[in-house]
Amino acid sequence: MSTSPSHRVRGLSHLRLKIIATVLFAFSLLSGVIINSGINIQSSSATDMTNLTTAVLFEAISWTAIPLYAWLLVEGYKHTHNRWLYGIRLFILALVCELPYDKVTTGHWVDWNSQNPVFAMVIALAALALIDYYAAEGSRMRWLVITIIALFGLLWMIIGHIGVRQRIMQSGILLFLLVLIFHLLDKRENTMMMTAAILGACFFITPALGVAVLHYHNDTLGYDAHKSPWIQWAFYAFYPLLLLVSTII
Numbered sequence: 244m245s246t247s248p249s250h251r252v253r254g255l256s257h258l259r260l261k262i263i264a265t266v267l268f269a270f271s272l273l274s275g276v277i278i279n280s281g282i283n284i285q286s287s288s289a290t291d292m293t294n295l296t297t298a299v300l301f302e303a304i305s306w307t308a309i310p311l312y313a314w315l316l317v318e319g320y321k322h323t324h325n326r327w328l329y330g331i332r333l334f335i336l337a338l339v340c341e342l343p344y345d346k347v348t349t350g351h352w353v354d355w356n357s358q359n360p361v362f363a364m365v366i367a368l369a370a371l372a373l374i375d376y377y378a379a380e381g382s383r384m385r386w387l388v389i390t391i392i393a394l395f396g397l398l399w400m401i402i403g404h405i406g407v408r409q410r411i412m413q414s415g416i417l418l419f420l421l422v423l424i425f426h427l428l429d430k431r432e433n434t435m436m437m438t439a440a441i442l443g444a445c446f447f448i449t450p451a452l453g454v455a456v457l458h459y460h461n462d463t464l465g466y467d468a469h470k471s472p473w474i475q476w477a478f479y480a481f482y483p484l485l486l487l488v489s490t491i492i
Contacts, residue, residue, distance in 0.1 A: 255456070256465025257318060261478055263456065264311035268482075271305035271408060272347055272489045274298040302408060303449050309414055310443055310453035313421035314460065316364050317429075320371050330368050336479055337361035343486035348408075360406035361482070363415035367422040370396045374426070393423060417446045 255263070323329040337359060344359035346352050370392050378388035396419050400406070406415025421439055428435035436458055443450030466474050 254459045254461030256461060256463045257315060258465030258474065260311050260315060260457070260460060264308040264315070265478065265481060267308035267311070267453075268305050269485060270301040272485055274301040274305070302412070303447060306408075306412060306414065306417075306447060306449045307453040307456070309418050309446075309450050310421055310439060310457050312360075312364070313367075313418050314425055314457050316367060316418075317371070317422055317425040320368060320426075326368075326372060330365060330372075332479065333361060333365045333368060336483065337365055340483050340486055343483065343490050347486055347489045356404055356410075357407040358403050358405045358415075360414055360418060362403065363400060363406045363418045366396050366399050366405070366415075367419045370419070371422065371426055389423075389427070393419075412447065417442070417450060421450075 319329060320326065340359045340361055342352050345354040345357070348354070348357055373392050374389055378385045378392070382388070397416060400413070400415045400419055403415075406413065406418065408414050420442060424435060424439050424442065428438060436454060439457075440451045440454040443452075443454050468475065
């Protein structure tokens, strides 16, 4: 899935989607820097309204990245050579990010009101593996099993407060549902994108814009993974590094 310099493909490669998603997601960290105790409309009287408005705007912009990360997770799941290692890498990343995420999001190093969204990716990845193992295509109980797995995944999101952004957005739940849509409707592009856009619009509109961006994907990697393996690891390192920088600002 690499793209050679001599053969350019129109549209957005995985690399370009990752760059766009990373830039968009950085706005959520800026939101946490502006109001490091979390956005709380009920206490807005004690907050500078300019800062509050800017923080909410930045937070909303960052939600555009959720469909992009959901799509990239599904693509990574399909093309990775070892799904166990893929899941372990994400789980380690989630653990590394948790303390600085809490600090940036709530102003405290440990806060159980929201866990970082990488945990949502880990749970979604586990759900995909369970679906493929226990609910293979052609199985008579396929959709019943998928429903049960989906409900358990959503329950984990709710119990763990995973991806709860600034008390007004359930990004973990949205990412989980989008991952299921992208995986289960993979062979029906138009239906998949329309369903994802409708779901995104139900979560404060901006995620639907992310689906619109995603519509221009071209299913290429965008770089040579053998010659430039550092690119993949750079994206793993960028999020925790950005979180750490944000705790200092």
